[in-house]
Amino acid sequence: MHQHRRMGRRVALVASVLLLAAFTRAAAAPPANDAFQRTWARTDKPVADLVVSRTWMWGPDAFTGPLTEPYAEGPNGSRTVQYFDKSRMEITHPDAPDDGLWYVTNGLLVVELMTGEMQVGDAAFQQRLPSQANVAGDADDPTGPGYHTMAMVRDAAPLADGELITWRIARDGSLTHDPTLAVYDVRAAHRVIVPWIDHQVASPFWAFMNSSGLVYEGGQYVTAPLFVDPFYATGYPVTEAYWANVKVGGVYRDVLLQCFERRCLTYTPGNPPGWQVEAGNVGQHYHYWRYVETAPVVPAYTFSGSLGGPWDPATLMNAPHGIAQDSQGNIYVSDTGNNRIQKYDPHGVFLTQWGQPGALDGQFASPGGIAVDSQGKVYVADRGNHRIQAFDSAGNWLWSADTVDAGGPVLHQIGTPEDVAVGGGFIWISDSGRDQLLGLPLTGAGIGVVGDTNVLHDPLGITWDESRSTVWVADAGDVQLEPFNTSGTHLAPAFLVPGAQSITDVMVHATTGEVYVLDSAGGAVWVAPVVGSSGMLFGGVGDTLGRFNQPMALVQATIADTVWIADTGNSRVQRLSLSGVAYETLRDNRRGRYFFPGGIVYSPALPYLLVADTGLSRIQGVAPNGSFWTDWGAGTTVPVGEPVLLFPADVTANSTGALWVADTFNNRIIEYSQWGEYVRHWGTAGTGPGQFDGPLSVAADGAGNIYVADSGNHRIQMFDSQGNFITAWGGHGTLLGAFDRPTGVAVSGNDVYVVDQGNHRVQRFDQQGNFAGTWGEFGSGPGQFNTPADIAIAPDGNVYVADALNHRVQAFTPDGTFLAAWGSSGSGPTQFTTPIDIAFSPTGDTMYVTDRDNHRIQLLTRLNP
Numbered sequence: 001m002h003q004h005r006r007m008g009r010r011v012a013l014v015a016s017v018l019l020l021a022a023f024t025r026a027a028a029a030p031p032a033n034d035a036f037q038r039t040w041a042r043t044d045k046p047v048a049d050l051v052v053s054r055t056w057m058w059g060p061d062a063f064t065g066p067l068t069e070p071y072a073e074g075p076n077g078s079r080t081v082q083y084f085d086k087s088r089m090e091i092t093h094p095d096a097p098d099d100g101l102w103y104v105t106n107g108l109l110v111v112e113l114m115t116g117e118m119q120v121g122d123a124a125f126q127q128r129l130p131s132q133a134n135v136a137g138d139a140d141d142p143t144g145p146g147y148h149t150m151a152m153v154r155d156a157a158p159l160a161d162g163e164l165i166t167w168r169i170a171r172d173g174s175l176t177h178d179p180t181l182a183v184y185d186v187r188a189a190h191r192v193i194v195p196w197i198d199h200q201v202a203s204p205f206w207a208f209m210n211s212s213g214l215v216y217e218g219g220q221y222v223t224a225p226l227f228v229d230p231f232y233a234t235g236y237p238v239t240e241a242y243w244a245n246v247k248v249g250g251v252y253r254d255v256l257l258q259c260f261e262r263r264c265l266t267y268t269p270g271n272p273p274g275w276q277v278e279a280g281n282v283g284q285h286y287h288y289w290r291y292v293e294t295a296p297v298v299p300a301y302t303f304s305g306s307l308g309g310p311w312d313p314a315t316l317m318n319a320p321h322g323i324a325q326d327s328q329g330n331i332y333v334s335d336t337g338n339n340r341i342q343k344y345d346p347h348g349v350f351l352t353q354w355g356q357p358g359a360l361d362g363q364f365a366s367p368g369g370i371a372v373d374s375q376g377k378v379y380v381a382d383r384g385n386h387r388i389q390a391f392d393s394a395g396n397w398l399w400s401a402d403t404v405d406a407g408g409p410v411l412h413q414i415g416t417p418e419d420v421a422v423g424g425g426f427i428w429i430s431d432s433g434r435d436q437l438l439g440l441p442l443t444g445a446g447i448g449v450v451g452d453t454n455v456l457h458d459p460l461g462i463t464w465d466e467s468r469s470t471v472w473v474a475d476a477g478d479v480q481l482e483p484f485n486t487s488g489t490h491l492a493p494a495f496l497v498p499g500a501q502s503i504t505d506v507m508v509h510a511t512t513g514e515v516y517v518l519d520s521a522g523g524a525v526w527v528a529p530v531v532g533s534s535g536m537l538f539g540g541v542g543d544t545l546g547r548f549n550q551p552m553a554l555v556q557a558t559i560a561d562t563v564w565i566a567d568t569g570n571s572r573v574q575r576l577s578l579s580g581v582a583y584e585t586l587r588d589n590r591r592g593r594y595f596f597p598g599g600i601v602y603s604p605a606l607p608y609l610l611v612a613d614t615g616l617s618r619i620q621g622v623a624p625n626g627s628f629w630t631d632w633g634a635g636t637t638v639p640v641g642e643p644v645l646l647f648p649a650d651v652t653a654n655s656t657g658a659l660w661v662a663d664t665f666n667n668r669i670i671e672y673s674q675w676g677e678y679v680r681h682w683g684t685a686g687t688g689p690g691q692f693d694g695p696l697s698v699a700a701d702g703a704g705n706i707y708v709a710d711s712g713n714h715r716i717q718m719f720d721s722q723g724n725f726i727t728a729w730g731g732h733g734t735l736l737g738a739f740d741r742p743t744g745v746a747v748s749g750n751d752v753y754v755v756d757q758g759n760h761r762v763q764r765f766d767q768q769g770n771f772a773g774t775w776g777e778f779g780s781g782p783g784q785f786n787t788p789a790d791i792a793i794a795p796d797g798n799v800y801v802a803d804a805l806n807h808r809v810q811a812f813t814p815d816g817t818f819l820a821a822w823g824s825s826g827s828g829p830t831q832f833t834t835p836i837d838i839a840f841s842p843t844g845d846t847m848y849v850t851d852r853d854n855h856r857i858q859l860l861t862r863l864n865p
Contacts, residue, residue, distance in 0.1 A: 032066035032082045036089045039104045043226060045216040052214045054274035057233055059085030059283065070815045072121025072773035076761075077736075077816060081107075083287045086279045087233075087263060101228055108235060108261045109286040114151035118290065120815035124764075124772045128294040133285040136257050136266045137246030142171075144246035147285070149173050150239050150259045158200045159188040159240060165202055165256070169242035181243050184269050186256055192236050202241035202258055204267040208277040209234060233279075235261025296813045298820050299798060301847055301860035303830045307609075307626035308594045310855035311616060315350060315589040317342065320566045321552045322370035322381065322419065323573055326393065329558035331586070332370050332378055333566070333573055339364040341380060341395065346558060348575075349628045350589030354395030359385050362397040369419025369462070369553060371427065373442060379427050381417035388417055388427060390444060404429075404438045404448040412438060412450050419505065419553070421471065423464025424486040428471050430459040437462075437473060437484055451488035461505025461553060467513055474503040474517065481506055481517065497526050499537070505553045507563065509578070516554060516563065516578075523548040525565070525580065538580025543570050546582030584630070590616055592628040594855045599650030599697065599790065600839045600848055605657030605674050609839065609848060611857065612651045612661065617644075619651055619661060619676065624841065626857075632676040642678040643670055650790070650837070654700045658721075662708065667692040669708060669723065682723035687713055690725040697755075697790055701747040701767065709742040709754065716745060716754055716769065729769030734759055737771040744790030744802070744837075751814065753791050753799060760785040762801060762816065775816030780806050783818040792838040794847075802835040802849065809835055809849055809860075827854050 031037040043057040064083040071079040071092055079092040087106040096103055112118055113131035120126055130148040137144050152173035159165065165188065166181040188200035189207075201209070209230035214221050227233055241258035248255070248268075256267040257280075264280040271278075318337025325331055329346030340355035341364075355364045365384025372378050376393040387402040403411040415433020422428070426439035426449060435458065437451030457477025465472055470491065471484040479500055483491040497503055501521035508515055517526040523541035540547050549569025557564050557575060562583065565574050572587040595615030602609055608629055611620045618633025633645040646665035653659050657674025668683035669692075683692050693712025700706055704721035715730030716739075730739045740758025747753075751772065752765045761776035762785075776785045786805040793799060798819060799812045808823035809832075823832045833853035840847055847860040 028061040029063065029065050029082075031062060031089070032080065033091075035091060035098050035104050036062075036082055039089060040084070041216045043215060046214045046221060051221060052274070053272070054213065055278040056086055057279055058087060058089075063284070064287070070120045070773065070775060070817060072124050072764075072771070076777060077774035084283045085281050087283045088286060101232060106233065106262050107286075109282050110147065110150075110235070110259050110264055111238060111261050113147035113282070113286060113289055114154065114238070114259070116294075118815075121773050124815070126813065126815045128289075131285060131289040131293065133289065133293075134246065135259065135264045136244070136255055136280055137248045138250065141247035145169050145171050145173075145242075145244050145257070147259075150264075153242070154239050154259075156240050158191055158198055161188060161191060161200075163188045163200075165241050165243070167240075167242050169244050175242070178243065181254070184256075186241070186267070188241075194236055197236050197238065199237040199240055201237050202256060202267070204256065204277050205234075205241070205258055205265045206230075208265070231260075234263050234265065237261075296798070296817070296819065297796075297864065299794070299796070299811055300820070300863040301822055302863055303822075303858065304846075304861040305626075305859045306829065306851070307622065307848075307857040307859065308592060308597070308855065311588070311590045311593045311595040313588070315342065315353065317571045317573070317587050319568050319571055320573060321366075321368045321568055323553050323555050323564050323566045324370045324372045324378070325555055325558055325564070326372040326376055327374060327558075330393070331564065331573070332372060333586070334367045334370045334380060334553075336366055336368065336568075337571070339367065341367070341370065341378070341391075343393075343395070344586060344591075345628075347591070347628045348584065348586045349592045352395060354391070361400060362389070362391075362395075364389075368417060369421075369430070371420040371422045373422045377442075379420045379422065381420045381429065383416050383418065386414050386416065386433070388414065388420060388429060388440060388444070399444040401440055401444045404440050404450065405446070406450040407447045412436070412448075414438065418460045419462045421462045421464045423466060423471070424469060426486070428462055428464060430456075430462040430473050432458050432460060432476075435459065435477075437471065437488060439471075439486070439488060449486070449488040451484050452490040455482055455490045461503070461518065463506050463508055465508045466510065467508075472506045472508065472515075474506045476502055476504065479503055481515075500524075500526060504551065507554050507556055510556060514578070518551045518554055518565070520550050520552065523551065525551075525554070525563075525576075527578070536579075538576075545574070545585065546576065546580065548574070591631060592620070592622060592626065594620070594857070596852055597836070597850050597855065597857070598648070598852070599652070599662070599837045600850045600857065601651055601653050602839045602841055602848065603653035603657055603659070603674060604842050605653070605655065607842070609857070610651045610653060610659060611850070612648045614647050614649055614664075617646055617648065619645070619648065619659075619672075621676065622857075624846065630676055632672075643668070643681050645670070649696045650698050652698050652700050654704065655702075658700075660698050660700060660706055662695045662698045664694055664696060667695065669695065669698060669706065669719075671723070680723060682719070689728060690717070690719070690723075692717075697742075697744045699745045699747045699752075705767070707745045707747060707752060709745045711741050711743055711757075714739045714741065716742060716752070716765075718767075718769075727769060729765065736763070736774060737765075739763075744788070746791045746793050746799075748793040748797065748799075748814070753793070755788045755791050755801065757787055757789065760788065762788070762791065762799070762812075764816075773815060775812070776801075782821065783810070783812070783816075785810075789835065790837040792840065794840050795842065795844040800838045800840075800847070802838055804834050804836060804852075807832045807835065809838060809847070822860060823849075829858075832858070 046052045081090040116128045116130040117125040134144040165186045187203045189203035190201040239259045321336040322334030331344040333342045339357040342353045343351045368381040368383045378391045389400040390398040418432045419430045429438040435456045439449030459473045460476045461474035473482045481495045500519040504520040505518045524539040552568040553566040575583045598612040598614040608621045620631045621629040649664040650662040659672040661670045667685040670681040671679040696711040697709035706719045708717045714732040717728045718726040743757040744755030760778040764773040789802040789804040807825040810821045811819040836850040836852040849858045
């Protein structure tokens with residue numbers, strides 16, 4: 001079957017002309033197989049054996065061995081080719097009968113050189129620059145027409161039948177009429193009209209294409225038509241014929257040239273018979289164009305760091321009773337049930353912890369309240385050990401005190417210190433074991449303060465009111481607030497907390513003076529403009545975000561207009577606005593760390609990285625340098641009414657910042673705003689349109705359409721931005737277009753790339769699901785895969801695949817040509833253990849790889865442009 005196609009719109013002249021080096025012919029090679037040998041021998045063996053004297057149609061021999069080039073319709077998305085001076089031989093369908101005329105084809109090489117569209121399938125192309133090589137003559141001729149020149153005149157109208165050909169063409173595409181050329185009597189001999197082509201074939205070429213002569217067939221020389229089909233070797237004409245003055249062997253000569261789909265022919269009247277019509281060296285030109293002149297740049301990346309690390313379940317809080325912040329915003333939590341202190345940065349990222357059960361220095365027995373002074377010293381109410389312990393900000397033990405010297409003959413023993421506060425030069429202690437208020441000097445020694453007796457009944461929380469120089473004590477026994485001055489004198493009156501069942505802590509806003517009181521039994525926070533006035537309540541009993549179970553402590557956050565609350569019964573710390581809007585929770589070291597992370601995307605609208613932290617059923621947002629930004633999902637407690645994530649495998653974003661999450665175990669897709677605010681979701685378990693069986697990957701195109709790798713159903717589903725089903729394609733199998741567990745999907749322009757994991761390959765489709773190409777097979781060599789996981793498109797258009805069980809990342813051109821690979825098995829800085837997904841910074845300068853089983857994100861920095 002003859003192959004041709006529309007050449008497309010006019011290709012503009014490239015402004016900066018590439019200087020081509022002279023072509024260097026590689027070592028001779030025999031034809032690669034019997035079919036190539038037969039094809040070569042028919043026309044060129046008589047020339048090689050000096051039996052006839054005429055132009056070569058292929059060349060004296062091949063100048064490459066057999067090569068494999070990507071081609072969508074070939075087996076495994078490739079075909080066998082071999083290059084000769086005059087063309088390229090190719091076998092696309094090796095399972096076809098090998099005795100047919102079109103079993104060996106020679107490619108539309110001239111069309112590709114003229115347009116820059118490298119063909120990688122019957123309807124698949126990779127755009128490059130048109131070739132600057134000279135169509136005829138010496139490679140260093142600066143004035144001869146090149147393939148890019150012929151592209152500029154391919155739409156010229158055909159001459160009339162029999163018209164003399166007297167037009168000259170220059171390298172810039174300009175045409176001039178030269179009547180003196182009529183002396184050669186070259187005419188328009190045969191008009192070809194097929195879709196997208198309408199041109200005349202010049203008389204010397206038409207005579208040559210229909211000539212007979214000695215050929216080699218069936219092991220002998222016979223006289224027969226040189227070409228069974230006159231267009232087999234050349235293809236249809238894509239330009240008119242033009243004269244040009246070109247340098248041949250260093251001498252400028254008038255040469256007639258005409259480009260056809262497969263070859264360009266030349267006619268030199270002064271040549272000897274048999275050599276007046278010649279086939280140009282399009283095989284050499286094309287090979288240089290494809291592999292040298294416009295060869296893709298091989299990206300070079302080097303490992304430059306990692307983000308995160310494994311989440312440690314041992315850092316989970318257990319009934320936290322105290323919370324404090326230092327002047328830098330670092331958060332200290334008294335992790336009571338674990339007898340330790342945990343420290344976080346202002347964003348809730350775990351920094352360190354110290355303490356263990358016991359009575360030695362630095363050990364704890366059910367620690368309660370915690371406070372930090374202006375110098376960064378940390379004071380802990382060590383309840384079970386009946387003492388106060390002091391530490392520096394790194395957790396190094398400084399001193400402890402179990403008594404207070406009030407200046408009298410008797411030291412006052414500390415009973416059960418519930419909470420501590422710092423202010424007025426003292427560490428204030430609410431002592432429920434002895435129903436007393438104590439003031440300990442900041443050094444732990446010296447004259448302290450003992451509050452008025454017979455006032456407190458089970459004092460718990462305590463705070464320092466700087467504006468009033470007052471110590472406020474939450475007196476749980478009397479369910480009221482008791483004020484004291486810095487001398488320990490009780491200041492009447494005490495204030496009841498309206499509607500409270502029990503009170504565990506109190507906080508006075510440093511700027512507004514508003515009073516916040518925890519009602520532990522009611523799980524609520526009481527807020528009043530001033531002490532004793534009527535106010536508002538927020539919270540309530542529960543375990544969802546913004547509700548509490550026996551909250552024990554609260555402190556004003558350094559983040560504007562928020563408060564941290566120790567939600568003791570839920571073993572977490574929550575941050576809320578001053579009106580009760582819940583923002584986030586802390587419970588362990590999971591922020592900025594990962595537990596079997598999955599998909600990753602760089603959202604340029606933020607700009608932040610979004611990571612599907614699959615093992616912890618949440619999405620994390622981190623800055624490109626790894627600093628924590630936010631998280632949401634089951635691991636952070638979801639607001640009422642929002643869907644709870646269950647092992648989400650992937651996340652994607654569009655240019656506006658909208659996010660879509662593959663909520664894998666819930667068999668649905670969830671859309672969020674760029675800030676993680678829930679928008680909508682769709683999908684249920686099943687096999688119908690819009691249903692899923694373990695969706696593992698999600699991607700968005702420029703029009704807002706969403707593509708889902710519906711792994712268990714072995715298909716790709718496509719939806720609009722509202723979640724309405726559009727189409728699906730695939731099905732279980734090994735044939736092209738079918739899948740065995742698709743696990744990754746990515747979109748680039750009109751191309752949809754799918755990781756066909758069970759078949760260890762990548763398949764490419766258009767946005768309607770029409771198959772366009774494939775590459776890969778099982779193995780560990782370049783371009784082979786072992787259980788590939790996901791796929792990403794870099795800003796330069798190259799395709800990157802997370803080759804999971806080969807523990808590496810591989811890079812390819814858009815048509816599947818292997819470029820490079822990074823990584824090996826392990827946990828070192830240049831190694832992976834099951835890489836799952838890839839993302840790129842907007843410039844492509846940084847590659848981010850989800851290193852799943854090492855629970856981290858690895859960074860690779862690009863070294864070349």
